Amino acid sequence: MKFHQFRALVAMADTGSIRAAARALGISPAAATKAVRELEAEQQIALVTRNANGIAFTEAGQALLVHARLVVHQMSRAQDELDARRGRGVGKLAIGVTPWLALSFLPDAVILFRERMPGMQLEFYEGLLNIVMPRLRDGSLDFSLGKPGPASLHAEFTQTPIFATESAVVVRKDHPLSHAQSLKELQDCEWLLNWDPASKEMVADDVFLRHGLPMPKSMHLAHSFVVAMGLIMNTDMVSIFPWPLVETRFARDNLRALALQEEVDRTVVSVVARRGVPLSAAAECFLECLKEAIHAGEASPNPERRRLFHSLELLI
Incomplete structure (x- = not known):
């Protein structure tokens, strides 16, 4: 199995068609089709079928897609990590956020983060468990900020309390x-x-x-x-x-x-991430910005903001 084959598979799943996947990857439809067909031939199993609406994934294709997303995401994170160490600071950071955080002190953390990593694109998802867990599993989400999940998830995810x-x-x-x-x-x-x-x-x-x-x-x-x-x-x-x-x-x-x-x-808010996958430099930077935003809010001369932040207990 080769990386370009996984990229083609993931692009087809994300776009819903071979032609759209090819455009997203900057290759021809024939090249995208060839990548997946070669993968099917190597594994001797059908992964993708054509239908009137575009394409559909077989049961085997759906199973492999989970692993393909992880591989593609990890390669992207590896590139982002090297770019950050070269001073480029480009890439994407995807975060699940519990809704009330977005209305309280998330904006302060984002402002700090944008000052330190202006080249990073931020992508936020509403941090309910049924939304973030599938994305954490397939690697499309770097981490989530929210209530810890049930004990049944502890073997799969790390859950580090932050406040x-x-x-x-x-x-x-x-x-x-x-x-x-x-x-x-x-x-x-x-x-x-x-x-x-x-x-x-x-x-x-x-x-x-x-x-x-x-x-x-x-x-x-x-x-x-x-x-x-x-x-x-x-x-x-x-x-x-x-x-x-x-x-x-x-x-x-x-x-x-x-x-x-x-x-x-x-309520305890934790950083939830896939077990065994270290947080990227961008993710660590964002969490540091969040902590600094809370400390700054506690010392704010504005009594309204102090009330908001004084209701928190930092656990890190």
């Missing part, structure tokens, strides 16, 4: 229970969580069962932060937000954090 924060129960400002003082008063409400299905059990343990309360009868999941905000602002649904998000101007203008007698939840 922790408390959470709050939030409702719209004119919610009929906006002055509730205990979780028990909210038992009959409809709850909306902006987390993955796998996190539902963790919330049950950390928020309700810990205080001797049963799970609410109605609990919904939103896989988009925009959807979650729209519903919480315009319905009587109840949710749980990390404090840095509660402290953003947008949340303070539209939501109310309830002063409950119970501690709600402690």
Whole structure:
């Protein structure tokens, strides 16, 4: 198996056709076809078939594609690493980010990073587990910043805690229970969580069962932060937000954090990456910028920004 064959295979998967893959690679359609056909002949198994919509991958092709993406991505990262050490600092850094980070202090980290590595292209994905895990597996994502995954993923990924924060129960400002003082008063409400299905059990343990309360009868999941905000602002649904998000101007203008007698939840944000694959120089630089942004925010003369950053506990 050769690298140019893997590149052709990945390009076909990304573009959906041989012609588009050839354009992306800067080669002729005949050369792209030849690369894959040679790979099929060497392995004596069909990988790609043509159909009315372009191309389709066989079961064997889908299996090989996972490994091909890893190889192509690692070669690209190796080139980026050498370019960075030569002072060129070009390439791409792909990061999964939990939504509330993007609305709180991610911009400060990005500004610092762009000053230090202006030639690097940044690519962000919403950091829910069901979105980032497949991309971490196939190498198209360098790392993710978010809640640690379940224990079943620990053999496959490293999960390094970087900071922790408390959470709050939030409702719209004119919610009929906006002055509730205990979780028990909210038992009959409809709850909306902006987390993955796998996190539902963790919330049950950390928020309700810990205080001797049963799970609410109605609990919904939103896989988009925009959807979650729209519903919480315009319905009587109840949710749980990390404090840095509660402290953003947008949340303070539209939501109310309830002063409950119970501690709600402690959120730990970790760097999640494929086990056995070291972070690139660009990834290390970005994490250093994130840490510096948090320290700068804690010392900000602006009291609004200090409130946001003082809700964090750095773990690195």
